[in-house]
Amino acid sequence: MSKTAQSVWNNCLEFIKDNIQPQAYRTWFEPIQAVKLTDNALSIQVPSKFFYEWLEEHYVKILKVSLTKELGETAKLVYIIKMENTYGNKQPFTEKIPSANRSAMKSQEVDVPLNNKNPELRNPFVIPGIRNVKIESQLNPNYSFENFLEGDSNRLARSAGLAVASKPGGTSFNPLLIFGGVGLGKTHLAHAIGVDIKDKYPEKTVLYISAEKFTQQYIDSVKKNNRNDFIHFYQIIDVLIIDDVQFLSGKTGTQDVFFHIFNHLHQNGKQVILTSDKAPVDMQDIEQRLLSRFKWGLSAELQTPDFETRVSILKNKLYRDGVDMPEDIIEYVAKNIKSNVRELEGAIISLIAQSSFNKKEITLDLARIIVEKFVKNTKREVSIDYIQKVVSDYFQMDIDTLQSKTRKRHIVQARQLAMFFAKKFTKASLASIGSQIGKRDHATVLHACKTVDNLSTTDKQFRKYVDDITKKLSV
Incomplete structure (x- = not known):
């Protein structure tokens, strides 16, 4: 034959x-x-x-x-x-x-012709796998260590970032996972590390990308049937920075491809930097094998800055913008806006803008008006955990009971309400909501939302439950 x-x-x-x-x-x-x-x-x-x-x-x-x-x-x-x-x-x-005769098995250099060198070559994602294409880092040079002020709330994360920037891939902080709530400086610190590495090691390929964009690129690569080129492109990066890695939650295909990219980079001494809104132990719908890799290096938390750090942040912001402001006003703003750095800086910008537009002097009274409006208009982020706590407290049961398998009517209704409000107040997927509320599937969540809608229109008592909890979550 x-x-x-x-x-x-x-x-x-x-x-x-x-x-x-x-x-x-x-x-x-x-x-x-x-x-x-x-x-x-x-x-x-x-x-x-x-x-x-x-x-x-x-x-x-x-x-x-x-x-x-x-x-x-x-x-x-x-x-x-x-x-x-x-x-x-x-x-x-x-x-x-x-190739060379396999008895000798010598590798031979390959010159792939690039006859049509279009301007698109500047885009790092056009031809993955070609090493001589310039890859733009996508870093923001304004996010530097210089303007990332140190305090008790961020000392560990900032110090680890400086260590990684000095020796990318050569410390035990690989991966470096920076986690914390909204507006605490995760993205700023991730950029600062990348900017510092590019400054110290210009020859290294550094790339910053959001997990959302990474996912979209992966989906596009599957559609275009060039998944392997997508993988190969990411495997040639020296320092990969992925922002908001929790966005991979529930996306099994993207998690799978990232797992292999991560392994390749780690095994070859390349640096991986990740940011997330929660610690690995609290991440939902992320594969266990991926979570275990996130824990290989260091997970450093960014916490809410204390009063002294908030004052320093405001002074630094005002200094960079060339604005003078009385000490008592700076302290008033710092005392009253505690949640995060983004809101803190937003309030001071609003104060300067009001003063400038209305040609008013910046006084303590003006600061009070601005801060009061700012705090009132700033929506607190509502998490699925918080929703479960509010619903459990309302029905005077603990969260374990809410999440349990019991079919008792009042517990089932409480669980359905928690799912309904999670869908209403968060951007989480149905699968993610179900996973966090008693490890249910997305179909259960969908059924719960329909049930709550139906009962709200036919049952007065149930309607009161919905109204009461809505008020508590909207405070």
Whole structure:
């Protein structure tokens, strides 16, 4: 029976599959296609130059053994690099690269032609995997360590950030996970680390990206059938900064791809920096294997700044903006706005704006009016945990009872109300809400919301429950 390219490659794959990890096989061998068999040379198609280099660097021995078994000592392997076309031309380009004779098994440098060098090459996500494309860091130079003031609330996180910036990938803080509530400076600190690294190590590739944008890119790569190029692009980053990593909650495909990118970067001494609104132990709908990796390095919390730190932040902000303000007014604002840095700076900007527009002097009375309005208009973030607490307190039961499996009518209704308000007051997905309220699925949450809507219109007592709890959550 005559051998075909496919039959030879299938036999090689059987051997390879038995000798490497399943994930490595799926990532590096499943995407390969057998193209042709000429004499004793097997041609295989790979999706990028990076892919070729990785195979030559990590799997050259197993390729040699498997191919020699099939075609003998004179076997040769020819790579065909066929890349995803991103320029709008309909014809993809290919380049045949004959590998060295597998008896010698020497790697050969590959020059992939880039004939159409369009301006789009500046975009780091146009052709993932090509190393000579300039990757813009997406960092904001205004977010520096210089204007990230140190206090008891952020000392650990700031110190760890400075250590990472001095020796990226070379400290035990890898990954560095910065977590804390809204407006406490997570994004600022993450940018500051990146900016400092770029300053100290200009040759390093640093990339800042939000988890939301990362997810969207992954979805696009699946649609365009270039998932591997997406992975390869992220694997060449030296310092990867992902903001709001909790956004990956419930997105199993994105979590899976990030898991493999993370492993590659970590194993190769690259630095990973993450921010989140909660500690790993409190993250919902994130795979356990990913959470365990988040805990490998350091999780540093940013807490609400104390009074002295709030005063320092305001003084620094005013100094940078070239504005003079009496000490008693600065202290008044710092005493009355305690929640986070963003609101603190927002209040001082409003105060300056009011003074400027109305040509009024900045006085303590004006500060009182502005702060009162600001506090009243600033909505407190309502979390699913807080909603469960309010509902449990209202019905005089503990949260464990609310989340339990019991089918007692009053407990079921309390649980349904918690789900209803979680959908109304948060941006969490149905799956995430269900997971946090007694490990239910999204269908249960959907049913709960419909039940609450129906009972609100037919049952006066139930309507009162809804109104009362709504008032408590809206305070």
